[in-house]
Amino acid sequence: MRLKLLSRSSLAACGSSKNDKGDRPGALEDIRANGGGFALLKTALLLCLLLFAPFAGAKEAAPVAEDPEIERRMVALSEDLRCLVCQNETIAASRADFANDLRREIREQMQANKSDKEIVDFLVARYGDFVLYRPPMKSTTLFLWFGPFIFLLAGALFLVFYLKRRRKHIEEPALSEQQLKQAEALLKEGKG
Amino acid sequence: MTRFLLPLAVFVVLVGFLLVGLGLNPRQVPSPLVGKPAPEFQLQQLHEPEKTLTSKENLGKVWLLNVWASWCVSCRQEHPVLVELSKSGIVPVYGLNYKDQRDDALRWLQQFGDPYAASAVDPEGRTGIEFGVYGVPETYVIDKNGVIRYKQIGPVTVEALQNKILPLVRELQG
Numbered sequence: 001m002r003l004k005l006l007s008r009s010s011l012a013a014c015g016s017s018k019n020d021k022g023d024r025p026g027a028l029e030d031i032r033a034n035g036g037g038f039a040l041l042k043t044a045l046l047l048c049l050l051l052f053a054p055f056a057g058a059k060e061a062a063p064v065a066e067d068p069e070i071e072r073r074m075v076a077l078s079e080d081l082r083c084l085v086c087q088n089e090t091i092a093a094s095r096a097d098f099a100n101d102l103r104r105e106i107r108e109q110m111q112a113n114k115s116d117k118e119i120v121d122f123l124v125a126r127y128g129d130f131v132l133y134r135p136p137m138k139s140t141t142l143f144l145w146f147g148p149f150i151f152l153l154a155g156a157l158f159l160v161f162y163l164k165r166r167r168k169h170i171e172e173p174a175l176s177e178q179q180l181k182q183a184e185a186l187l188k189e190g191k192g
Numbered sequence: 193m194t195r196f197l198l199p200l201a202v203f204v205v206l207v208g209f210l211l212v213g214l215g216l217n218p219r220q221v222p223s224p225l226v227g228k229p230a231p232e233f234q235l236q237q238l239h240e241p242e243k244t245l246t247s248k249e250n251l252g253k254v255w256l257l258n259v260w261a262s263w264c265v266s267c268r269q270e271h272p273v274l275v276e277l278s279k280s281g282i283v284p285v286y287g288l289n290y291k292d293q294r295d296d297a298l299r300w301l302q303q304f305g306d307p308y309a310a311s312a313v314d315p316e317g318r319t320g321i322e323f324g325v326y327g328v329p330e331t332y333v334i335d336k337n338g339v340i341r342y343k344q345i346g347p348v349t350v351e352a353l354q355n356k357i358l359p360l361v362r363e364l365q366g
Contacts (some may be wrong), residue, residue, distance in 0.1 A: 012315050087218060125225075126225065127224070127324050
């Protein structure tokens with residue numbers, strides 16, 4: 001009964017004319033009116049939900065810096081950093097809890113006016129070079145950096161060597177006196 | 193016949209590299225902190241929140257720091273090993289309760305036994321970042337000078353304990 005009242009009042013508040021028709025009074029109309037009331041109630045509830053949705057969402061969303069500039073810097077920096085949990089994802093892209101923590105850490109350090117380099121050094125000191133998507137150039141990574149070029153050079157040298165040797169093997173076919181005459185005759189024939 | 197020898201040699205070398213690669217575990221990222229002083233921390237204790245646990249408390253003795261959480265499945269796997277180790281009294285094990293709820297953590301210890309001399313609480317994983325933790329469980333062997341000497345990534349197995357951790361602990365205890 002309470003619900004009915006509520007639905008009616010919401011109906012009235014919204015100025016619906018459905019109940020005012022009054023051409024077929026009775027149980028059926030009552031139910032219908034109720035149905036309409038429920039529909040409206042639902043709409044009202046939905047509107048309320050939508051109205052408050054941003055607040056509900058804010059509770060769930062990952063914390064972001066108030067400063068959009070820091071957020072932009074954080075994303076730019078973390079796009080070059082590897083998430084150690086899901087190793088093929090960047091810290092910017094990963095949804096892992098670990099990546100979330102590191103984003104928070106980077107954000108906080110940026111708010112504390114640390115430079116990008118200082119932050120990267122901080123992470124490398126704790127997680128090693130593996131956290132970097134661009135490995136630094138040092139003695140242990142020289143082969144990583146230059147290996148492909150060494151292979152390319154070796155391949156090119158091999159190709160040159162191979163082609164030179166191959167040329168030696170293919171000799172000009174020596175023609176006999178008779179074959180030359182034959183060829184000349186054929187050429188003349190073609191002209192004539 | 194000799195013309196096939198070089199390609200064959202290259203092929204064999206390549207297969208060798210790939211075979212070794214298959215056996216490596218990409219999840220085992222060597223920690224740059226091994227050989228460096230353990231990060232300092234001062235954290236609430238799990239059992240007695242009014243007390244704190246600091247990294248300096250253990251200077252002068254060899255100890256293990258085990259990062260654990262009640263939500264961590266592999267921690268259950270290693271837990272009996274840690275309980276046994278703590279019973280043996282060879283080396284004290286301290287816990288770092290990582291990103292956990294106090295109630296859950298206490299219940300977990302009640303259920304499976306508490307091998308820890310004390311557990312420090314790191315609810316937001318900040319000390320975890322200092323230690324380079326990227327997964328739970330992880331276990332650090334820390335020497336008398338407070339230097340990290342070994343990091344076990346993943347559960348402490350009986351093999352890891354017998355082959356690596358205990359020999360190292362004995363050596364460090366001197």
